[in-house]
Amino acid sequence: MNTHNSNPDHLRDFTTDARVLLVAAIAVVVATAGLFAGVALLKLIRFATNIAYFGQFSLAELKLQDTPLGLAAVIVPVIGALIIGLMARYGSEKIRGHGIPEAIEAILLGRSRLDAKVAILKPLSSAISIGSGGPFGAEGPIIMTGGAIGSLIAQMLPVSDNERKTLLVAGAAAGMTTVFGTPIAAIMLAVELLLFEWTPRSFIPVAVAAIVAEVERTMLHMPGPIFPFAGNMAISFLGLGGWVLVGICAGLLSGLLTQMVYACEDGFQKLPIHWMWWPMLGGLVVGIGGLIDPRALGVGYDNIADMLDGRTIATAALLLLAVKAIIWSVALGSGTSGGVLAPLLIMGGAMGAVLAGILPAADPGFWALLAMAATMGGTMRAPLTATFFAVELTGNTHVLVPLIAACAAAHGVTVLLMKRSILTEKIARRGHHLVREYRVDPFALTRVREVMTSEVESVPATMTLHGAAAFLTAPETRHPSFPVIDENRQVLGLIDPPAILRWRRAGKHRTATLGELLAGSKVTLAHPDEYLEGLSDKLVTANVSHLPVVEREDGRLVGYIGWKDLMRVRSRKQAEERERSTLLGFGRGKKADAAEGA
DSSP: OBOOOOOGGGOOSOOOOTHHHHHHHHHHHHHHHHHHHHHHHHHHHHHHHHHHHHOOOSOOOOOGGGOTTGGGGGHHHHHHHHHHHHHHHHTOGGGSBOSHHHHHHHHHHSTTOOOHHHHHHHHHHHHHHHHTTOSOBSHHHHHHHHHHHHHHHHHTSOOOHHHHHHHHHHHHHHHHHHHHOOHHHHHHHIIIIISSSOOHHHHHHHHHHHHHHHHHHHHTTOOSSSSOOOOOOOOOHHHHHHHHHHHHHHHHHHHHHHHHHHHHHHHHHTSSSOGGGHHHHHHHHHHHHHHHOGGGSSOOHHHHHHHHTTOOOHHHHHHHHHHHHHHHHHHHHTTOBOBSHHHHHHHHHHHHHHHGGGSOOOOTTHHHHHHHHHHHHHHHTOHHHHHHHHHHHHTOGGGHHHHHHHHHHHHHHHHHHOSSOTTHHHHHHTTOOOOOOOOOOGGGTOBGGGTSBSSOOOEETTOBHHHHHHHHHSTTOOOSOEEEEOTTOBEEEEEOHHHHHHHHHTTOOTTOBHHHHHTTOOOBOBOTTSBHHHHHHHHHHHTOSEEEEEOTTTOBEEEEEEHHHHHHHHHHHHHHHHOOOOOSSSSHHHHHHHHHHO
């Protein structure tokens, strides 16, 4: 008899075992590879910029505003976009876009498998896109590239799908840490956006990768924090009102930007030309926008630094916001390659600089910083990531409370106004639904005794095969299967119409008893104190719809449970969210309690 030991004494808070140490060790290798990929991407962007706008084969830090091309600079983004279109069509279509939706799709639908083409072409195409003036950041491409590196390393090793996912995300976290020096934000991005779980088996390797990447980038003398900021404001209710107001405005801006990107994408899809040519049209818009405001081109880190220093006046910030929003949404909608994070910081910061004049007094750059983080958190729907990202970018822990207030407000606005984020909308348009709410499985909290049927209809072991056939086909019989018990209420097995047919076809005599027919058979049993999480596995493994429930001590039958009972648990959980009642005081709630007691 198979009792499938589920003793609660063996239950643990987490199911993670020592194998997590092996995955964490592999994550160290992934982190180092992701670091080199991130460094290479940053140098490629600088190299491509210098070639495109200055005709120099160098890695010197030159500003786009100083290009000698004049009006001819309009054509540079067009040429870059043409190259990207060719790479996407004849290389890999997965290099299109900002990379994070593709990483999510690979995690959820592709068993976390990314190919070598992506690892090579994504950073190369992004460098060409940004280097030729594309208004993008490097974080999306490096997340995709780091993820591809982690996935490739994992594909060469005997690992599970979950472990491969963890290593993919570890590579993405290492890449993001390399570019921005934000290991905590990279870990939070993994938790809020990429892992789709919260378990030690995934968290520990990802944390290892981010931390190792941070240590290695420090040894390479890469700057950190990259945008030092010491500003703050006094905490007060007036200040709180300002923080929330900035968050609400950032949430509205997030919704507008998301709608603009996908409206542009819809517009491009209506064009009677192959999608390979779309980036060229987007590049033309980028080039024209660059003539209006050159600061809108490229990654624009100088803009972020200027806004945090308080050097950006309101009119200049408004122009930058308008031009950046238009060329970014058109270019991204055209399917070129580039990231969203840095542009969101710039557009949010510009909005904060515009609003600073009507908000409570604060240090220069404070409101721009809050708007940057809130716009990022609202658009990506990752408020914790945005909060820690802003803290690590600036090295300023004193603004944590204002940041989380603004990011939470922006998050609330976008969640209430939009069905999906800028990241998940693309996945939804490909026919896949995503849920980003993580809850404890009700099966893990509910015991069998809470949902089982206690008044069990059973049949005796002395019943004959003929009697069982007559019993199962009788009009008054209400269930398709019944446990067979002996005189001590020990379960010998189950009978149902298919079992009767099998015995009859096997030539069993009609006078044979059920006890004789079930002798030596293995029975899968449930116990009152076990949780439904394990029970559902038993039902699938045994390929049955019902299980007898017996006491652990003496094996006596005490209940019966089936898949419908499990479904009722989920329905009850949903009812807990829908139904509202008052538990204290007078009125409807107490009446409801009385009705339940009756």
